[in-house]
Amino acid sequence: MFLSSCCFSIIAFRPMMAPDADGKVLLQLDKLARPGGETVAPVHITGNRSPQDHPDPSGAASESAQNSVSATQWVRITTAAALREEPKPTSPEMLEAIPDEWFPVLREEDHWYEVRLGDSQSGWVPEQGTETTKLTENRQVISIQADAPIFSGPDVSFGPVRTARPNHVYVPNRVSGQWIELQGEGETASWIKASDAIWTHGEPASIAAFNESGEGVDGNLQAAKGPLEGKTIVVDPGHGGIDSGARGKIEDVYERDVNLSVARALKHKLQAAGAKVLMTRTSNDQTVTLQSRVDLSNRSGADLFVSIHQNMFVQDPSVSGTITFYSGPESAAPAKAIEEAALASLGSREEKEHVEQDQLYVLRNNRQPAVLIEGCFLSNPKELANSITTGYQERLASGVFDGIRTYLAG
Known part of the structure; x- marks a missing residue:
């Protein structure tokens, strides 16, 4: 086991004392201001700042946002760029935009544009x-x-359920990892790979529509029972608020930001599989105590508690890869399943899975099966640079999802 946890090497600008995952008191970075968790309401470019993600744990989008758009200024991408969660180049990516894609502008700040992404999100482009x-x-x-596959969930494991029709455009709902959810009135969600889509503007007459019965232009949309139906899973994005977690040295990357991006992508996969998902935090403004995280899990009687973290080991920047921790014997099986699946998805090292038993606070005080995964090392230059990409978010979330499904659904 590595002796350094995910926040053993934190450098503080304004010192504050907060416990890490072991319950030890470490020096933490002060709060980094960023949007909250309210639904994006499209506004004029001179309006107030719009937040990043929908606060509703179910992930439901606003029904009126698309129809009440007041932003008339649009930005066209001329050089490929990443849309990010905050207006800084080290913020996690939300979407990889390509030339000739269009996005409505919500506001401008310090040579960055905040643009709308579907009904419930916004991102920043330089x-x-x-x-x-x-x-x-x-x-x-x-x-x-044309003929691009449309999936019932944001993961290839859901399998394609139909294909896109030519000469139609679709209304986006939200982005998640490297997937985009489409709006529709069918009972089953519709997701496409982001690489198969072009963001633009269009007339409602050309938009693919679904009727109330779930029969749409793309075929039958009736919902099937998901493999995690009836399961409750607590997803815990580690750190948050005044507790920033580990911080990259080469690039100014905050662990809490990466953890939340991965956790959101994981949440959407689990929900598409039928699970009830409880998040311990939904924005990077939130400071959540270790006990509050445990309390949510114990009160809910969750089938599994999964804490998402990134690691740090400054003594040797070459160290890389995932580590998954558990405390009691009842958590050994999900830890092994998640570590194996995450390792396969990330392909971050050739050695066998690294599962460790440790008495971390959120594990030892949890009455439910509980695991904590460290996805990568922010002290490793390659993994640090990769940590803020949608590719990393997608691969880690997909691996954890596969491990959870293996453990709970067999």
């Missing part, structure tokens, strides 16, 4: 490599490559 214009068309849509 001013460089873009151009802006005002359009009378203010409906955000995406065009999809």
Whole structure:
């Protein structure tokens, strides 16, 4: 076992004392301001800042946001760029935008544009490599490559359920990892790979629609019972608020930001599989005590508690890979399943899985089966740079999801 936990090497600008996952008191970074968790309400470019993610634990989007758009200024991507959660180049990616994609502008700040992504999210794109214009068309849509597969969940394991029709555009709901959820009135969610979509603007007459019965232009949308139906899972994005967790040295990356991005992607996969998902925090403004995280798990009687972290070992920057921790014997099986699946998904090292028994606070005080996974080492230059990409978020979330499904559904 590595002696350094995910926050043993924190450098503080404004010192504050807070416990780490072991319950030890460490010096922590002060709060980094960022949006809260309210639904994005499209506004004029001079309006107030819009938040990043929907607060509703169910992930439901606002029904009126698309129809009440007041932003008429759009940004066109001229050079490939990453849309990020905050207006800084070390913030986690939300989407990889390509030339000739269009996004409605919500506001401008320090040479960054905040743009809308579906009904419930917004992201930031740097001013460089873009151009802006005002359009009378203010409906955000995406065009999809003809015959591209549409899935019932944000993971290839769900399998394609139909294909996109040519000459149609679709209304985006939200992004998750490297997936985009489509709006529709069928009972089953519809997800496409982000690489198969182009963000643009369009007229409602050209939008693929679904009727109330679930029969749409793309075939039958009736819901099937998910493999995790009836299961409750607590997803715990480690750290948050004044507790920033580990911090990269080469690049100014905060562990709490990476943890939440991965946790959101995991949440959407679990929900699509039928699970009830409880998040211990939904924004990076939230400071949540270790006891509060444990209390949520114990009160809910969850089938599994999964804490998402990133690691740090400054003594040897070459150290890399995942480590999964558990406390009691009842948690050994899910720890092994999650570590094996995450390792296979990430492909971060050739050695066998690394599962450790340790009495971390959120594990030893949990009455439910509980694991804590360290996805990568922010002290490793390659893994640090990779940690803020959608590719890493997707692979880690997919691996943890596969491990959970193996443990709970067999």
